[in-house]
Amino acid sequence: MSTDALRARASNRRDRPGGGRPKQNREAIFLFLPALLPVLLLSVYPLLRGIALGFTDARAGLNVDTNFIWFGNFGKLLHNDLFWDSFRIGLIWTLSVTILQFVAALGLALLLNTNLKFRGVARTLALIPWAMPPVVVAIMWRLLLHPTNGPVNEILQNLHLTDHPINFLGDFSTALPAVIVVGIWVGMPMTTVTLLAGLQGIDRSLYEAAAVDGASAWHQFWSITLPQLRTVIVAITSLDMIWNFNSFGLVYVLTAGGPGGKTMLPMLFAYNEAFRYGNFGMAAAMGDVMVVIIIVFLGFYLRNRLRSEA
């Protein structure tokens, strides 16, 4: 779309300040109506109730008294070492997966943006992980990483990189890195597709001008590609961060948090607290802490990004 059209649209918007004309508001409400009740009942209300639940001692069971205990749960969490461990693991997982996924996806997106042959095929193949159910992904990687039947161990042994089979998902030192690799595998397509779309939106003439000025490919990447992609990068890495921090199914089936809690992501920890031990209030308090961490993290990240843009 041309900038003129955009500008026209922006000024159009300015003509109708403060939430639009009353007639439009009425019509809009009518269109919202069918969605409103289910969303209020099953999304907005549970969200608020969930936050509030963190301040109570709610437990599973039909006839259990629930009391409001202010910050009681949070006080207990403060002294719960397992909980802190789980958060540390959650942060390592989130940051490594998000960063490595981004680097790998950017590389692939740049490659797919050149005029290689078979680009279409490559693009479709690159989407495979996205299409698969997380549970199947977990099962598949358990087959791949299996100590006796898995091809990964077979290849490593044939290359003489190891002389004994490694139990990737069962060993204390390899479990978290192995799970991170699977996380990267799952998230790469989405990130690649988004970055590729961003790359295709960059004006070719910028590169032509730079080439005339004799800028190297490397220089063009730093001074044109990255700055032009900034908004897309910020958007997709923020989303990746949130999704990774909140992820559950994949690791639940891969390791169930084991061995010895080495891959116990915060979501798994909270899930066990709620549905294994029945401590609803405590689990909700953990959820509250997770929300606060996500918001603080994103706040910092987005503020820094936006500031460097200014």
Add this chain to the structure above:
Amino acid sequence: MRTRPATRVAQYVAVCCYLVFLAFPLFWLISSSLKSPQEFASVTPSILPKHPDLSNFTDALEEQGLVRSMLNSLQISVATTVLVLIVSLPVAYALARFRSRLRPITNGWILVSQVFPVILIVIPLFMILRPLHLTNTIPGVVIVYMVWSMPFALWMLQGYVSAVPRELEEAASVDGASRVRTIVLIVMPLLRPGLIATAMFTFISAWNEFFFALVLLQDPDLKTLPLVLARFVGAEGQVQFGPLAAASVLATVPSLVFFAFLQRRLTSGLLSGAVKG
């Protein structure tokens, strides 16, 4: 732009490495699903099955729970998709066309629903659905999926609606067509590709969903496909790799078919949502 031959070669090598990393796992899964138990017992796994046959698939399908869970998943995914489209389309239309006060509120809700960890939501959901006798039922899961698929569906549909030129509708209303008529006769046909993409995406996310189903469905007869597959794995030790791989392949087929269809469309839909939102 001209590229040196050496760079070209390096690019192809790099693409190949990526594709091996991304595609080999699925290839291995399919190959495993065609192997005999004897081959799994051998110490050196081969890349291709020596005597490929479909016995793992028939074995997997003979497991009562598996077929049943596929039907459950199918039922839930279809119902969710239909409901999401019916409910989201008017909202997406309003979001794209009217500058109403509800717009920022809805977009805020879409964002918030992405940020919140599901653990916070699932406990109250459980508490709301229980007195309504909807826990442990398929309708209960369907309405939960419907509400939680909506943010993404709205995000996509909003972009598609904005892409329909407003002038077309204005022309129709000048000709005296009512708003509803305009939507049905002018907007809907143009939206069809977008609706199909959104429907497929909703179907897949319901088909793949694990967490809500894990919490809300306890009855073995109602369990969805991901739950049953996850339980197969849980019984480590006596787990039968062949049928497990076969069942996993079956669970992936719908997703692969759909994504092959819509991969191009999805990209543009996401992007237009992002730009216009």
